[in-house]
Amino acid sequence: MTELPPEITLLWGVRETPRRGRKPSLTAADITRAAIAVADAEGLAAVSMARVAAELGNATMALYRHVKSKDELLALMTDGALDPPPVLPGGDWRIGLTTWSEAIMASFQKHPWYAQVTISGPPIGPNNLAWFDRGLSALEDTPLEEGEKVGIVMGLITYLHGELRLSFELAEGYRENPEAFSRVYAAALRRFVDPREMPALAKVVDAGVFDYDTLYDEQDLGADFNFGLNLYLDGIAAYLDRRSST
Amino acid sequence: MTELPPEITLLWGVRETPRRGRKPSLTAADITRAAIAVADAEGLAAVSMARVAAELGNATMALYRHVKSKDELLALMTDGALDPPPVLPGGDWRIGLTTWSEAIMASFQKHPWYAQVTISGPPIGPNNLAWFDRGLSALEDTPLEEGEKVGIVMGLITYLHGELRLSFELAEGYRENPEAFSRVYAAALRRFVDPREMPALAKVVDAGVFDYDTLYDEQDLGADFNFGLNLYLDGIAAYLDRRSST
DNA sequence: CACGATAGCGTAGGTGATACGCATAAAAGC
DNA sequence: GCTTTTATGCGTATCACCTACGCTATCGTG
Incomplete structure (x- = not known):
């Protein structure tokens, strides 16, 4: 069996024989939890090794026994911050993926810093x-090939992550300068x-289109999100049609 | 007329009366160019104020007369690194957007670091x-409302940027460890x-689906890109259909 | 030619990541 | 229980960077 690198096994909390x-x-999980708490409360910029260590009542360098580098800690955070996925209503793939998308966005939004961390590599952590x-399972009853399902779900994740970032x-811009924000942009x-x-x-x-509060408006953001999501879902539907008719 | 903030006018190179x-x-444009050159050659991590200044034969602090902060420099870079957009073949919106998407990906790929910088805010620089x-112009002959066009093009940019990042x-992972990369993931x-x-x-x-070289393969990446792009474009087509039939 | 505005830049301070090595605590073996 | 083994906790020190501040050099203007 191939030896797995420690940064992957760490995500799954496998401890050989301590x-x-x-x-x-201290455990890596503790550190991750503390780092997430700091990021939630004060933003990603506040997450320094020293700050996280202080949060735990430990010295800075103690963390390095459990985490190879700050980057590794960030990677742990991107897995640890996710809620478990919801159970999807069976049956219609479209309803399933919509539910899934809304849930993942809700999970993201609990941790505003999530958009800022650079994801490095394909998904590998437990969450x-x-x-x-769960995303793949929504497509279970469709006649798609496995590779196609992967492409669709990956594409959706990509899109949602981008949407979150945006x-x-x-x-952010709105918070910094609520009144001027859209005005300045329009101007x-x-x-x-x-x-x-x-x-x-x-x-x-x-x-x-860019005037005044049109640009930033909670309502509108939700609408934009739905618009784009439905575009993508329409695309899947069209692909399914095209596929089954040939 | 609303006073525009300097970080925006800087992008457009307006100089009042010096x-x-x-x-x-030195000009901000020079600095941006040099920074892009460094990033292209040695990666984004190599871009420090000191390094860029050295490249220009100036002292580190000289840069701060032209650029408010490193973040501002990064913002300038994200505009400066883009090629001018191509002229699109008129007529079919789908061909137009495909051409546009491929061109923007080509432009991105000349600057691998582009995926790493955090874009902050809506597009505002000249490029x-x-x-x-140009993206909007592809949709010119469609009956879409202006707001819808914006949503579609923004969504496409979001998706493409995410795809680039991925x-x-x-x-990156492949380069670091070509042989093991997909094997480790599959394992x-x-x-x-x-x-x-x-x-x-x-x-x-x-x-x-994740075995061996299936995961990373130049050919496959291009195919994935096209697959996702076409899904999105199919979605637009479906939306247009639905819209015109009601 | 003196004045004032602006560019260049040296110095220094602050923050943050992290290599290294030793002290320390806990299990294993006698 | 005492020694040996092994992993953890962490103090010290280094290095890389960003950037505030203020002095000096330079140039247009009157």
């Missing part, structure tokens, strides 16, 4: 895999978009 | 807006995916 030696007063599985950034566009050079964009700007 | 005083030997405009990460999945807990994922793993 028989001898001093009893650890990530559980979500992956909404997070807008929320900047009006100032720089030359109808001769960017006619399509100019038309949009003129139509007032 | 009449008096010493002549600048970003040019791309935005492929970058895979390429890890086989080890941890319990068919009782994650039946759908187990089925996929058993089907060999």
Whole structure:
């Protein structure tokens, strides 16, 4: 059997035989939990090894016995912060994927910093895999090949993660300067978009799409999310149609 | 007229009246260019203020006369690194958006670090807006409302950016350990995916979707990209159908 | 030619990651 | 119970970076 690298086994909490030696007063899971708490409360920037250690009442360097580097800690956080996936209503794949998407966005939104961490590599942690599985399960009754299911779910994750990032950034900008935010953006566009050079964009700007509170509005963000999601789901439906008719 | 914040005007290179005083030997554009060169050659991590300054033969702190912070420099880079958008073949929106998507991915791929920088906020730089405009122009002959066009193009950008990030990460992992990369992933999945807990994922793993070089393969990445893109485009087509038939 | 505004940049402070090695605690073996 | 073994806790020290501040050099203007 192939030897698995420690950064992967760590995610699953496999501990070979810690028989001898001093009893650890800390586990990687503890550290991850504390780091997530700090990030939730004060943002990702506040997560330093020293800060996390202080949270646990330990010295900074103690953490390095359990975590190879800060990057590894971040990787642990991206798995640890996810809720377990919901049970999907069986039957219609579309309803299933919609439920799934809404649930994953809800899970993301509990941890605003999630959009900022760089995911490195394919899903491998327990929670990530559980979500992956649940997404695939929504497509169970379709005639798709396994590889196609993977492509669809991966694509959806990609899209949702991007959407999260975008909404997070807008929320950020809005929080920093609520009143000016959309005004400034609209003003900047009006100032720089030359109808001769960017006619399509100019038309949009003129139509007032970016005006005032149109840009940032909780309601609208939800609507945008649904719009894009449905586009993607429509695409899946079309693909299924095309596939079964040939 | 609303006063625009300097970080925005800087992107457009508006300089009010730098009449008096010493002549600048450096411009924000120079700095951006140098930073991009460093990132291209040695990765984003190599971009430090000191390194960029050295590249220009200046002292570190000289940069701060032209750029408020490193974050601002990164923002400038994300605009400066983009090629100008291509001229799209008129007529069919689908061909237009496909051309556009492929071109933007090609532009991204010249700068692998692009996937790593955190975009902060809606597109506002000249190149970003040019791309935005060009994307919108592909939808010009459709009966969509302006807001819908924006939603569609934004969604597409979101998806493409995510796709870029994913492929970058895979390429990264592959580069670090070409032989082991997919083997380790497949092995890890086989080890941890319990068919009782994650039946759908187990089925996929058993089907060999993640085996050996299936996971990372230039050919496959391109195919995945096209698959996802077409899903999204199918979704747009379906939306157009639904819309015109009611 | 003196003045004032602006660019260049040296110094220094602060933050943060992390290598290294020793002290310490706990199990294993006698 | 005492020694040996082994892993943990963590103090010290280093290194890399960002950036505030203020001085000096330079150039247009009157």
